[in-house]
Amino acid sequence: MARTIAVSGTASGIGEALAGLLRDQGDTVIGIDLRDADVRADLSGPEGRARAVAGTLELCGGTLDGVVACAGVSDFTVLPVKVNFFGAVALLDGLRPALARAGAPRAAVVGSISGTHPVDDAVVRACLDGDEDAALAAAAKVEESGAGGRLYPSSKSALAQWLRRVCVTPEWAGAGIALNAIAPGVVRTPMTTPLFEDEAMFKVMNEAVPMPLNGYAGPEVIAEALRWLIAPANTHMTGQVIYVDGGAEATLRGPELF
């Protein structure tokens, strides 16, 4: 049965690949992005987030079968905290009532293997408290101290912890909404192109994300996994962070953690 799915980040990379897969199987996709999208909105701030939610609700008529928060940025500034955490959470929270009206609603986010890398605890705590001002103040300090490389991992760790907290609540599980994450390793998209072009960054990336199974992934690999998470067949999986990472997480964390 054709479903209506909202996906952020559809102008590029993983989101674009997912939108293509879903449209190929007959679903209606409402793409949300800064550009080239059904709903053009900037998820880095409150106004754009409100526009993204309102625009999506208008196009779907108030009921959604799926939401995938895929839009994200990776740099050493406070931006990942704004987009990857607060942008994703605002989109999911804002569209949750529309999901609750569907027969088999599913939601997913795109986390990252980086969520297992060192984070800034104050940033993660403020994110989980839902205090964006405090999170951005803490993140600005981290950026100034030269440890901005911790902000992307912090945003993705907070996102994974947020979903594990809310997934079992009456608002999500109680409304029949499965909520999970795919955490990729290195995926070849415009986001990672600069890493492949810089010798030093390339070395750091390979050490931080070892991928013994088949190496770097294409965006369609992550899109396939997301497709299953939001399919009606996923009746019972929720709160899971699924590492689609060529074995990076198993390599880095070892066999004791599962």
Ligand code: NAI
């Ligand atoms: P990409 O750069 O190809 O696509 C990201 C999309 O998000 C773009 O279309 C961009 O316009 C949109 N976006 C960025 N900021 C936005 C904003 N403020 N408001 C609305 N849309 C915005 O990147 P890719 O690789 O497809 O990334 C998708 C997700 O996957 C991100 O959340 C990223 O953190 C995550 N990820 C990517 C990995 C990789 O190796 N490429 C690895 C792990 C996670």
